[in-house]
Amino acid sequence: KQEVTQIPAALSVPEGENLVLNCSFTDSAIYNLQWFRQDPGKGLTSLLLIQSSQREQTSGRLNASLDKSSGRSTLYIAASQPGDSATYLCALGAGGTSYGKLTFGQGTILTVHP
Amino acid sequence: AAGVIQSPRHLIKEKRETATLKCYPIPRHDTVYWYQQGPGQDPQFLISFYEKMQSDKGSIPDRFSAQQFSDYHSELNMSSLELGDSALYFCASSSNAGTGSYEQYFGPGTRLTVT
Numbered sequence: 001k002q003e004v005t006q007i008p009a010a011l012s013v014p015e016g017e018n019l020v021l022n023c024s025f026t027d028s029a030i031y032n033l034q035w036f037r038q039d040p041g042k043g044l045t046s047l048l049l050i051q052s053s054q055r056e057q058t059s060g061r062l063n064a065s066l067d068k069s070s071g072r073s074t075l076y077i078a079a080s081q082p083g084d085s086a087t088y089l090c091a092l093g094a095g096g097t098s099y100g101k102l103t104f105g106q107g108t109i110l111t112v113h114p
Numbered sequence: 115a116a117g118v119i120q121s122p123r124h125l126i127k128e129k130r131e132t133a134t135l136k137c138y139p140i141p142r143h144d145t146v147y148w149y150q151q152g153p154g155q156d157p158q159f160l161i162s163f164y165e166k167m168q169s170d171k172g173s174i175p176d177r178f179s180a181q182q183f184s185d186y187h188s189e190l191n192m193s194s195l196e197l198g199d200s201a202l203y204f205c206a207s208s209s210n211a212g213t214g215s216y217e218q219y220f221g222p223g224t225r226l227t228v229t
Contacts, residue, residue: 031216032216032217034217034218036220041202041225042222042223043204043220043221043222043223044157044204044206044220045220046217046218046219046220049217089156089157091157093216093218100145100208100210100216100218101147101159101162101170101172102147102149102157102159102206102218103159104156104157104158105156106156107156
């Protein structure tokens with residue numbers, strides 16, 4: 001059974017800092033990995049998708065890496081802004097007949113203060 | 115761009131009642147997923163459908179059932195509701211056929227409150 005752990009559970013940083021969120025998983029037989037953002041009581045917004053054959057993906061100030069052999073992914077946020085404050089979730093997509101069902105980590109609660 | 119639509123957005127029911135949640139996937143997406151997110155919890159996979167057939171099943175109670183219709187919309191039916199069923203219910207869709215990326219796009223969720 002896939003287990004996903006996100007570290008740290010919470011992070012508070014001043015505006016402008018570069019930061020790294022970590023995600024580790026136990027089963028490397030994944031189809032893909034997605035990073036999501038969730039605002040309180042709201043839906044999930046997909047930030048980045050990394051296919052299992054890829055090593056990283058970039059979108060604006062965000063960069064996500066994937067190392068299947070070590071069971072790790074990192075989300076790098078450059079020049080953080082108060083609007084980045086949210087919960088960040090990583091999710092592993094299962095392959096085969098699971099058609100990519102996602103197993104989520106518990107999330108990292110990020111607060112960026114002005 | 116069209117997104118995943120869920121209805122209703124909020125639902126209040128009493129214990130032992132029945133609830134039906136609806137999901138309309140992004141056009142041309144062939145797979146629908148349902149997730150449950152309890153207070154302070156991460157989303158948990160319930161069930162998925164690929165081309166109108168159930169493709170996978172997670173920790174879905176026997177009191178819950180779901181189906182996908184010919185127009186690809188999906189409904190999650192919940193009976194004999196319990197207080198513990200109070201949660202955010204998300205529907206997601208993806209395009210998985212051929213070179214589909216399996217990237218999931220989530221709807222805004224239905225907040226179910228059982229009193």
